[in-house]
Amino acid sequence: xxxxxxxxxxxxxxxxxxxxxxxxxxxxxxxxxxxxxxxxxxxxxxxxxxxxxxxxxxxxxxxxxxxxxxxxxxxxxxxxxxxxxxxxxxxxxxxxxxxxxxxxxxxxxxxxxxxxxxxxxxxxxxxxxxxxxxxxxxxxxxxxxxxxxxxxxxxxxxxxxxxxxxxxxxxxxxxxxxxxxxxxxxxxxxxxxxxxxxxxxxxxxxxxxxxxxxxxxxxxxxxxxxxxxxxxxxxxxxxxxxx
Amino acid sequence: xxxxxxxxxxxxxxxxxxxxxxxxxxxxxxxxxxxxxxxxxxxxxxxxxxxxxxxxxxxxxxxxxxxxxxxxxxxxxxxxxxxxxxxxxxxxxxxxxxxxxxxxxxxxxxxxxxxxxxxxxxxxxxxxxxxxxxxxxxxxxxxxxxxxxxxxxxxxxxxxxxxxxxxxxxxxxxxxxxxxxxxxxxxxxxxxxxxxxxxxxxxxxxxxxxxxxxxxxxxxxxxxxxxxxxxxxxxxxxxxxxx
Numbered sequence: 001x002x003x004x005x006x007x008x009x010x011x012x013x014x015x016x017x018x019x020x021x022x023x024x025x026x027x028x029x030x031x032x033x034x035x036x037x038x039x040x041x042x043x044x045x046x047x048x049x050x051x052x053x054x055x056x057x058x059x060x061x062x063x064x065x066x067x068x069x070x071x072x073x074x075x076x077x078x079x080x081x082x083x084x085x086x087x088x089x090x091x092x093x094x095x096x097x098x099x100x101x102x103x104x105x106x107x108x109x110x111x112x113x114x115x116x117x118x119x120x121x122x123x124x125x126x127x128x129x130x131x132x133x134x135x136x137x138x139x140x141x142x143x144x145x146x147x148x149x150x151x152x153x154x155x156x157x158x159x160x161x162x163x164x165x166x167x168x169x170x171x172x173x174x175x176x177x178x179x180x181x182x183x184x185x186x187x188x189x190x191x192x193x194x195x196x197x198x199x200x201x202x203x204x205x206x207x208x209x210x211x212x213x214x215x216x217x218x219x220x221x222x223x224x225x226x227x228x229x230x231x232x233x234x235x236x237x238x239x240x241x242x243x
Numbered sequence: 244x245x246x247x248x249x250x251x252x253x254x255x256x257x258x259x260x261x262x263x264x265x266x267x268x269x270x271x272x273x274x275x276x277x278x279x280x281x282x283x284x285x286x287x288x289x290x291x292x293x294x295x296x297x298x299x300x301x302x303x304x305x306x307x308x309x310x311x312x313x314x315x316x317x318x319x320x321x322x323x324x325x326x327x328x329x330x331x332x333x334x335x336x337x338x339x340x341x342x343x344x345x346x347x348x349x350x351x352x353x354x355x356x357x358x359x360x361x362x363x364x365x366x367x368x369x370x371x372x373x374x375x376x377x378x379x380x381x382x383x384x385x386x387x388x389x390x391x392x393x394x395x396x397x398x399x400x401x402x403x404x405x406x407x408x409x410x411x412x413x414x415x416x417x418x419x420x421x422x423x424x425x426x427x428x429x430x431x432x433x434x435x436x437x438x439x440x441x442x443x444x445x446x447x448x449x450x451x452x453x454x455x456x457x458x459x460x461x462x463x464x465x466x467x468x469x470x471x472x473x474x475x476x477x478x479x480x481x482x483x484x485x486x
Contacts (some may be wrong), residue, residue: 043422044307051294058337060342064320073316075312081307092303099303 031206032143033084037094039150040080042128045102047074053117065159069121076150083146101192108188115167119178122160123185123235130231134224138215161198165240178243186232257439265383274449275386280337282393283323285371288345290317296360308402320392333404346436351431357409362421364426365403366478373474377467381458408483422485429475
């Protein structure tokens with residue numbers, strides 16, 4: 001399928017002006033819009049949940065710190081929205097198919113206390129970042145740069161590491177509970193990611209590649225999950241928790 | 244009262260480095276810390292409430308717009324926190340005395356729907372801005388600049404004006420309800436401001452001035468309230484509502 005009205009004035013640009021030529025492929029473009037939309041809704045929903053979880057903060061200082069972590073997520077939404085519009089998509093319609101999976105993720109991982117909120121913020125955010133960075137390797141450079149900058153670490157993770165380590169040093173059973181909690185977040189993330197993959201053909205087709213575009217075969221997908229799991233374990237260790 | 248350990252190396256600076264000389268007066272400094280703290284907690288609580296109210300948005304686009312309005316409030320908190328610390332105050336301890344009044348304000352003005360939320364965001368935010376701008380006239384230039392920039396319009400008011408005008412054009416009774424709602428917000432704001440003024444001696448003493456520093460006499464306070472009421476009426480008119 002090639003769009004009949006694609007204007008390619010130069011070799012490295014595609015329809016709509018100065019977009020990379022890769023985006024002239026409608027299937028790829030559709031997959032990119034899906035990807036940017038799921039990241040955007042992920043950031044927006046993470047923002048909302050972090051603000052909700054900030055209510056559990058034991059002090060105004062901690063509440064502000066978590067709120068600022070939320071604000072950093074929110075600030076990443078607009079560039080994604082703008083990019084989807086530039087690609088000819090409707091940003092909000094594009095986000096709609098991902099709402100259920102992400103809302104379900106949050107509904108199933110609602111923190112019971114401040115420490116569960118911190119672990120979720122740290123582990124969930126890092127997991128999303130690792131995953132989108134893996135995917136970014138298969139994107140055109142412009143989209144890759146946007147995706148990587150959209151998930152970059154706001155350096156707020158110190159809050160979680162510091163508070164959780166101090167709390168479990170004073171309360172060992174809390175460490176056991178939070179370790180289980182971290183596993184649950186990882187499990188819910190996998191369940192919802194699986195669901196999105198099953199629902200969104202363009203995104204899945206992009207991930208596994210095609211004749212003219214490299215993608216991940218099953219072995220590569222397996223290796224990616226191994227890397228994500230290892231990074232998750234490292235992070236649990238950083239928090240002082242059993243992976 | 245003069246602090247014994249104030250170091251005044253130059254005429255235009257006061258203790259703690261390069262602070263304006265006005266801040267060498269401990270009573271003035273205390274009032275400034277109070278003022279910055281009430282603004283900071285006001286922004287932080289407005290942020291939380293706007294995110295809460297964004298849940299009422301009829302579309303993802305409107306939700307994002309209100310969330311961004313909230314994010315703009317949050318971004319103003321850190322410079323105030325930093326300034327309070329520079330003045331030798333504990334920013335979070337300084338905010339504590341204002342929590343009850345501001346939390347009460349929000350508890351008594353919880354919007355029942357999206358439009359009440361928009362009117363509250365617009366009217367409440369503007370009222371705070373007008374009030375702090377009035378006060379700013381009595382501040383040293385550095386503090387004044389910080390206060391004015393902390394309450395400047397994020398240009399998000401178009402959202403409220405556009406959405407409310409369109410809604411009442413299609414639903415006249417809504418206009419009547421929102422007009423009453425706007426008055427209620429103004430009333431609650433006055434009740435809580437009155438309460439803060441009664442509780443915080445340093446702030447009140449600063450407002451009414453002293454032998455060596457101009458302030459507001461009762462007539463000036465009255466004129467200020469007249470101006471605030473007029474601006475509030477103008478804004479209600481902009482929304483298409485009876486003041």
